[in-house]
Amino acid sequence: xxxxxxxxxxxxxxxxxxxxxxxxxxVVDGVPTLAHWGLxxxxxxEAQLLAALPAAQAIAAARQDLRDTQAMLDERYRLYNRAGAxxxxxxxxxxxxxxxxxxxxxxxxxxxxxxx
Numbered sequence: 001x002x003x004x005x006x007x008x009x010x011x012x013x014x015x016x017x018x019x020x021x022x023x024x025x026x027v028v029d030g031v032p033t034l035a036h037w038g039l040x041x042x043x044x045x046e047a048q049l050l051a052a053l054p055a056a057q058a059i060a061a062a063r064q065d066l067r068d069t070q071a072m073l074d075e076r077y078r079l080y081n082r083a084g085a086x087x088x089x090x091x092x093x094x095x096x097x098x099x100x101x102x103x104x105x106x107x108x109x110x111x112x113x114x115x116x
Contacts, residue, residue, distance in 0.1 A: 012056030
């Protein structure tokens with residue numbers, strides 16, 4: 001398990017934890033290690049982290065897809081406003097179609113069933 005995978009699994013299992021002060025992963029002698037556990041109860045085992053990893057990665061990928069789509073949507077809105085300011089109605093119409101498609105895609109992402 002890599003440090004990023006361990007961190008992803010921990011964020012999935014403990015979403016409300018402060019992952020700077022309560023939970024920290026470090027690499028010791030080339031091995032990712034749970035360097036600090038400041039939460040109540042026992043720290044998760046590597047087996048528990050490995051079991052949680054696929055769902056954690058799926059959720060992380062879906063969130064990244066939403067962030068990427070939001071960035072594209074923000075750019076399309078800027079282009080739409082610029083086209084309107086310059087009086088380019090044809091470009092505005094084309095960009096509006098792209099905006100609608102992106103909004104539909106975001107709705108699909110949000111309505112998709114959770115991989116957990």
